[in-house]
Amino acid sequence: MTNRPIPTTFFSGSLLNGPFFCAAPFLALGALTACGETQNGIAGEQAYSNAVLAQDPILARALNDPLMTDPDLASRNQANAVIAFHDSHPLPPIGKNEEAASRAREAARLQLLSGGQVENLPLPVESENAVSLGALSNAGDIIKAVGGRTDCIKSMDASLLWSTQMPETSAVMPHGMVQQAAGADTNRCVVRVVRYHTPVGVQDALEYHFTKASREGFIVEHIKSPEAQLRGEWRDERLEVHGREGPRGLTEVDVIHWIR
Numbered sequence: 001m002t003n004r005p006i007p008t009t010f011f012s013g014s015l016l017n018g019p020f021f022c023a024a025p026f027l028a029l030g031a032l033t034a035c036g037e038t039q040n041g042i043a044g045e046q047a048y049s050n051a052v053l054a055q056d057p058i059l060a061r062a063l064n065d066p067l068m069t070d071p072d073l074a075s076r077n078q079a080n081a082v083i084a085f086h087d088s089h090p091l092p093p094i095g096k097n098e099e100a101a102s103r104a105r106e107a108a109r110l111q112l113l114s115g116g117q118v119e120n121l122p123l124p125v126e127s128e129n130a131v132s133l134g135a136l137s138n139a140g141d142i143i144k145a146v147g148g149r150t151d152c153i154k155s156m157d158a159s160l161l162w163s164t165q166m167p168e169t170s171a172v173m174p175h176g177m178v179q180q181a182a183g184a185d186t187n188r189c190v191v192r193v194v195r196y197h198t199p200v201g202v203q204d205a206l207e208y209h210f211t212k213a214s215r216e217g218f219i220v221e222h223i224k225s226p227e228a229q230l231r232g233e234w235r236d237e238r239l240e241v242h243g244r245e246g247p248r249g250l251t252e253v254d255v256i257h258w259i260r
Helices: 029-055 057-064 098-113 139-145 150-155 160-165 202-215
Strands: 177-185 190-198 219-223 228-234 237-245 251-259
Touching: 098 202, 139 150, 139 190, 139 251, 160 177, 160 190, 202 219, 202 228, 202 237, 202 251
Parallel strands: none
Antiparallel strands: 177 190, 190 251, 219 228, 228 237, 237 251
């Protein structure tokens, strides 16, 4: 089995919203000609975009996957904070309901079944050095708590884009609503810290991450206290997944993945 580096590629793209209509019989011929040229230009650009997407499946997936939004993020601009929450925004929060939980659970199940059978969580065990991350408010404290690379903390920056650059082993589960993310990619430091909310239960979330990690060769422990968590390792990679009851009945999940 070959080593799987954590992906570091950013992507960017633009969306053309809606069709370009050109139907004005009273306009001058020159204006109509210009309109036709604009349409041809758009068609040419679309053809070029399709050619690019055909050569880059990662970009194509990123642009065609369903977009998700969380109103909790609407009022935030916290460049120096990794996981901090404000509830003083005017938009209504997203809460848990059984329909949302069922959709998320089914989407996760179908995704996992595309790669094989869903694996059951092993029996939980106690661990003397297990910790709870729920009260921690920044990436540096989380890295320290899980025994990660503290020398990499100064290289990390906070951005939701880091949640799109998780290795497949540690990807956010379907319908997960990312709250905060941080990471670093340097010659010496490769690390990701992501917190997200999901309408499914803690056990469902951990089962999803356990199946993904174990398929990639990680040896994973299931620890039951002080909060439900997974601890995995494979060669020089380390993974921790913590789950707990979150706000508004949602489940809060922390995923930390780093190269030792």
